[in-house]
Each structure stands twice: as C-alpha cells, then as structure tokens.
Amino acid sequence: MASLTELANPTRFMRYSAVLLPWFSGVALVLLALGFYLAFFVAPADYQQGETIRIMFVHVPAAWLALMFYTMMAISALGTLVWRHPLADVAQKAAAPIGAAFALICLITGAFWGKPMWGTYWVWDARLTSVLVLFLIYLGIMALWRTLDEPSRAGRAVAILTLVGFVNVPIIKFSVDWWNTLHQPASVFRMGGPTIDASMLWPLLILAIGFTLLALSLHLVAMRAEIMRRRVRTLTIFEAERLDRLAAEGAAA
Numbered sequence: 001m002a003s004l005t006e007l008a009n010p011t012r013f014m015r016y017s018a019v020l021l022p023w024f025s026g027v028a029l030v031l032l033a034l035g036f037y038l039a040f041f042v043a044p045a046d047y048q049q050g051e052t053i054r055i056m057f058v059h060v061p062a063a064w065l066a067l068m069f070y071t072m073m074a075i076s077a078l079g080t081l082v083w084r085h086p087l088a089d090v091a092q093k094a095a096a097p098i099g100a101a102f103a104l105i106c107l108i109t110g111a112f113w114g115k116p117m118w119g120t121y122w123v124w125d126a127r128l129t130s131v132l133v134l135f136l137i138y139l140g141i142m143a144l145w146r147t148l149d150e151p152s153r154a155g156r157a158v159a160i161l162t163l164v165g166f167v168n169v170p171i172i173k174f175s176v177d178w179w180n181t182l183h184q185p186a187s188v189f190r191m192g193g194p195t196i197d198a199s200m201l202w203p204l205l206i207l208a209i210g211f212t213l214l215a216l217s218l219h220l221v222a223m224r225a226e227i228m229r230r231r232v233r234t235l236t237i238f239e240a241e242r243l244d245r246l247a248a249e250g251a252a253a
Contacts, residue, residue: 103131127172
C-alpha cells in the first residue's frame, strides 16, 4: 500500500483526483437537488419564524464549511512547517478562496435571517463579529499569497499567519457558550442529541453533505489548477535559464 507521502506526490494526486472528481461532483448535485426539494417543498414552516427558517438550510452549511476549510488550512499549515508535505501549501492556497466564499455566504444569509428575527441586518454579536474576523483573515491570507511570488516562501509565511488566525475558530464555535449572544446554542451536534425536528434535520444534513462534496470538488479542481500553474512556472524558469546560457555561450564564442 502506498504511503501518505507517496499518495501526496503531485503526479499521483493528479491521477487520483481525476477519478474522484466526477464522483464527488455527481453525488453533490444529487444531494443538493434532493436537499433543496425537501427543504423548500416538504419541510414545514417554523411555528415562530415562518418561512424565513428556510434560510437556515444554506446559512448553517455555509457556516460549517467556513470553519471546516479554515481547519483544513491549519492542518495544511502544519504540513508545510513541520512535515514539509509536498502538497500542503497547494491545498492551503486552494482552500482559502472557497472558505472565504462560504464565510461570505454565511454573513449574507445571516444578515437576511437576522432582519426579520432581530429587526436589523447586523449587530456586533460575538458570533457575528468573530465570523466577520474569519472572513477578513481569509482575505488577508489570499492577499499574502498574491504578494509573494515564490511559492515555497509564500507557503511558509501564509502557514504562520494561518496558524495564528486559527485561534478564532474555537472562539466562533464556543462564542454562544462563553458570552450572552443573540445566536442560539448548538442544536444539531450536541451531547443530548439534536433539538431540531426530523422534518428539518434531514434536509439540513443532506444539504450539508451535498455542499461539503461540492466544496471538496472545487478544492480538488483548484489544487489541480495550482499544480499545473506551478509546473508551467517551473518550465518557464528552466526555459529562460536555458536561453540565457545559450546567449552567454554565443557571446563567448
């Protein structure tokens, strides 16, 4: 059986990801279609929130994925700094825009959900503020990647910033327990079991899995594109060096 390092070889990754991509994306589309049908045509309206509860079916998976992708980036950062993992910084760079997109979706849907529930689109609630900070950290990481041209040097710098910013993830998760916030405590993943009725819980879980597979598909595509970009960059540098040597030899002759 191939070791983890061998599986992380860019050539192997390109081969395996090409096989996984159609399955991930295909299952994601089926689950999303089923989940949205159940969420908007089968699940009942909430007795307090009415039809606005349906925002939850996008808002909650987006929040989960924003945290999940940042956690993936933190693990990749350790892979870059500690284990020198061949694909760690590639995975981290590819994950940042996806995580930022889900953080933005979380903020926007939260604002539309908050208006009828709280009477305003935005309050400086502990969870809202910490998710906004997460989105800004994502943007800072993406900007740092663009600032540094050399991939290995950029990877190390971004890895340090990512690990420093990871302190915000548990703050987001436990903000409703540590402070008096407008958000309700966890209602799905909790010790006593979910508090959401099954008619809403199942569409939510199906959509969460569907969005996760869609996000992983996008991540694989982005990683493949980054690997190809680095290969082109390497070939361009080699070709430029070869032309410089030929020019120097011609001048010497």
